[in-house]
Amino acid sequence: MSRPVLSRRSFVTLAGAGSAAAAFGIPAYIPRIGEAAESIKIGLLEPYTGVYAGPAENETHGFEMAADAWNKRGGIMGRKIELVKEDEQNDPGVAAQKARKLVNQDKVLALVGTVSSGVSLSVAGVANSLGTLFIDSGGHTDDVTGKSCHWNVFRTCHSTWMETHATGYSLAKRFGKRWFLITPDYAYGHSLETGFKDVIARVNGTIVGDELTPLGTTDFSSYLTKIDAAKPDVVLVLVQGDDYTNCLKQMNQFGLLKKYPVGGPQVELEPLYGLPPEARQGYWGIEWYYKSDKTLGKGNKLAHEFVANTIKRYGKPPTARNAFGYVTLDRLAQAMSDAKSTDPVKVARAIEGVHFNSIFNGSGYYRKEDHQLMWPMWVAKIRPDGSPGDKYDLFDVTDIAAAEAIEQTVAQKEQVCKLGYP
Amino acid sequence: MIHDLGPQLFNGLVLGAFYAIVAIGLSLIMNLTGTINMAHGSFMTLAGYLAYSLVLRGTSFWFALIAAPLIVVVVGIVVERTLVRPLYKREPFYSLLMTFGLSLIAEEVYRLIWGPNGVPFSPPASLNGALSLGFMSFPTFRIFIAVVLVVAIVALALFLTRTRFGLRLRAAVQDTEMIAALGTNTQLLYAVNFGLGIFLAGIAGVLAGGMLGLSPTSGNALLMPAFVTVIIGGMGSLFGSIVGGLLIGLAISLTTLFIPAASEVSMYVLMAVVLLVRPRGLFGEEGIFG
Numbered sequence: 001m002s003r004p005v006l007s008r009r010s011f012v013t014l015a016g017a018g019s020a021a022a023a024f025g026i027p028a029y030i031p032r033i034g035e036a037a038e039s040i041k042i043g044l045l046e047p048y049t050g051v052y053a054g055p056a057e058n059e060t061h062g063f064e065m066a067a068d069a070w071n072k073r074g075g076i077m078g079r080k081i082e083l084v085k086e087d088e089q090n091d092p093g094v095a096a097q098k099a100r101k102l103v104n105q106d107k108v109l110a111l112v113g114t115v116s117s118g119v120s121l122s123v124a125g126v127a128n129s130l131g132t133l134f135i136d137s138g139g140h141t142d143d144v145t146g147k148s149c150h151w152n153v154f155r156t157c158h159s160t161w162m163e164t165h166a167t168g169y170s171l172a173k174r175f176g177k178r179w180f181l182i183t184p185d186y187a188y189g190h191s192l193e194t195g196f197k198d199v200i201a202r203v204n205g206t207i208v209g210d211e212l213t214p215l216g217t218t219d220f221s222s223y224l225t226k227i228d229a230a231k232p233d234v235v236l237v238l239v240q241g242d243d244y245t246n247c248l249k250q251m252n253q254f255g256l257l258k259k260y261p262v263g264g265p266q267v268e269l270e271p272l273y274g275l276p277p278e279a280r281q282g283y284w285g286i287e288w289y290y291k292s293d294k295t296l297g298k299g300n301k302l303a304h305e306f307v308a309n310t311i312k313r314y315g316k317p318p319t320a321r322n323a324f325g326y327v328t329l330d331r332l333a334q335a336m337s338d339a340k341s342t343d344p345v346k347v348a349r350a351i352e353g354v355h356f357n358s359i360f361n362g363s364g365y366y367r368k369e370d371h372q373l374m375w376p377m378w379v380a381k382i383r384p385d386g387s388p389g390d391k392y393d394l395f396d397v398t399d400i401a402a403a404e405a406i407e408q409t410v411a412q413k414e415q416v417c418k419l420g421y422p
Numbered sequence: 423m424i425h426d427l428g429p430q431l432f433n434g435l436v437l438g439a440f441y442a443i444v445a446i447g448l449s450l451i452m453n454l455t456g457t458i459n460m461a462h463g464s465f466m467t468l469a470g471y472l473a474y475s476l477v478l479r480g481t482s483f484w485f486a487l488i489a490a491p492l493i494v495v496v497v498g499i500v501v502e503r504t505l506v507r508p509l510y511k512r513e514p515f516y517s518l519l520m521t522f523g524l525s526l527i528a529e530e531v532y533r534l535i536w537g538p539n540g541v542p543f544s545p546p547a548s549l550n551g552a553l554s555l556g557f558m559s560f561p562t563f564r565i566f567i568a569v570v571l572v573v574a575i576v577a578l579a580l581f582l583t584r585t586r587f588g589l590r591l592r593a594a595v596q597d598t599e600m601i602a603a604l605g606t607n608t609q610l611l612y613a614v615n616f617g618l619g620i621f622l623a624g625i626a627g628v629l630a631g632g633m634l635g636l637s638p639t640s641g642n643a644l645l646m647p648a649f650v651t652v653i654i655g656g657m658g659s660l661f662g663s664i665v666g667g668l669l670i671g672l673a674i675s676l677t678t679l680f681i682p683a684a685s686e687v688s689m690y691v692l693m694a695v696v697l698l699v700r701p702r703g704l705f706g707e708e709g710i711f712g
Contacts, residue, residue: 221675
């Protein structure tokens with residue numbers, strides 16, 4: 001890099017070659033033999049490479065389960081569902097390219113998927129310009145059903161506002177009103193921050209510390225050393241993914257997990273598996289869980305079958321990500337079936353407002369005004385070692401919150417969200 | 423904030439020692455054969471994973487700390503003989519491309535073997551916990567990391583200056599043709615040199631796996647700072663890598679104290695300053711150890 005041979009030119013060539021190689025990925029150019037014309041193709045965009053590969057895989061499993069269930073019953077209007085998968089590599093630019101390819105070349109009738117909020121927004125925009133449906137299964141930022149909402153965009157997982165409100169009240173009640181926040185310094189983190197500030201104001205508490213950490217921080221020590229001086233009642237960890245793992249691991253090494261209760265808006269099983277047991281602590285928001293009546297609903301046959309079939313087919317229990325995938329495709333298929341059409345506008349109208357029962361406790365519906373799936377959210381305490389005989393059983397679900405209690409009201413949303421049906 | 427300074431300085435030094443060890447490994451490989459090893463991070467991650475798997479099968483952490491890097495060295499030497507050697511005669515660009523491709527393949531292989539999520543690798547209970555120093559507590563593991571890294575660097579220094587092999591290595595860096603003409607088996611030299619660099623990466627990888635998360639993409643985070651360290655310290659100087667690493671470590675942790683958002687940028691700013699003032703790096707092109 002400082003030798004003349006490795007000049008800018010070499011680097012640019014390398015970068016160009018590298019990204020071109022990455023963008024084209026595995027050939028989807030291999031023509032499909034068989035009844036391609038008959039099937040209903042759904043484009044599935046997930047970050048199969050990169051830091052979110054784990055959740056990507058699980059969402060995909062959920063999608064596959066739903067597709068198979070529908071195909072066993074003859075498909076949608078007699079046509080089989082075919083999932084066309086593309087790797088968006090956790091990159092908004094690549095995702096936009098792949099979305100276009102799926103719609104223009106593969107002729108998919110709808111797009112689903114994504115994990116990272118940035119990617120979800122990118123795909124939502126592209127889908128809107130192409131007039132195609134996009135159901136965001138896993139990207140949480142409020143904007144998808146807020147100021148960047150569109151008539152063709154729906155979202156299955158909970159919004160960041162729902163996450164903060166489901167957990168905030170619970171944490172304040174359980175531990176106290178002096179909060180110390182560790183926040184990832186980008187859009188998702190900021191929206192979580194806004195949500196928690198709203199909650200703390202309502203409960204008359206104070207935020208005694210708010211450390212904004214750059215995305216990808218490996219060393220949290222400088223932020224953690226400030227906790228003692230601030231004397232919080234509870235430490236809220238808002239960072240996700242690798243940052244979450246590093247932060248919790250280091251909090252444990254600094255002895256902070258023994259001194260302070262810890263919690264946060266969301267935790268997923270995928271990063272928890274990567275944490276040593278002694279660092280698995282706290283109360284966290286969870287979006288679904290495979291082993292609790294509170295999350296599945298007592299006697300919910302569909303839910304229990306889903307869990308059992310997932311374990312049988314993939315060797316491990318489903319996480320919330322599986323649930324996102326399953327519910328998304330199941331409801332999309334149902335809407336197409338109800339509308340007796342694959343026309344995006346008709347299907348969108350058939351999705352919104354319809355109450356349904358699925359693999360979670362109670363019923364849910366994609367709200368007409370912003371297309372956010374209104375379903376409950378839960379708070380759970382982590383069981384560091386799982387339960388006897390089940391190392392995956394890491395959550396002890398403690399609270400349930402109804403969607404309407406934790407999401408912004410229709411009136412609030414209508415101020416920022418204009419769906420803009422054609 | 424002032425009382426934060428002490429702990430932050432220590433954190434900076436530990437971080438810096440990390441970058442230094444990775445940079446030294448990179449530098450060793452680069453100095454002798456001009457090979458740019460973009461897969462260096464992948465070797466680190468491999469060592470971490472192997473240590474995890476060894477401990478899972480019942481060995482002690484201490485055993486894994488030595489065994490995992492050694493296994494990775496074997497892998498490294500195989501890679502060197504089969505993939506790197508054919509490219510010695512070409513521009514460094516080729517090795518950069520090849521090792522870059524290797525790192526992509528490695529990431530997928532790790533994903534296949536150990537899964538896409540992280541694995542829960544942690545130091546043994548004896549190293550968990552913190553040492554209280556009055557004004558703050560220090561994670562014992564970080565102190566351990568600092569000790570191991572210092573020992574490794576000192577051992578390397580002794581090896582390079584006090585053994586015949588080390589002498590030949592340094593001579594080869596200065597003039598490979600001459601030393602070949604004098605009868606040294608240069609192919610053996612290249613292989614051992616590569617292995618040495620990988621061994622250091624391996625040790626760093628096991629330690630990093632304990633302090634941070636361990637996932638298929640772990641290697642990437644430490645690779646870029648290592649390259650920056652080599653640039654700052656100067657190509658061709660191992661001592662420069664040490665100094666460069668410590669400087670970056672301190673820069674990052676002190677910036678985190680005052681302007682957290684700028685902490686990542688600080689090392690690039692440092693690099694830019696060094697390149698402007700002294701393009702060959704602080705100790706560049708003066709041979710090993712000054």
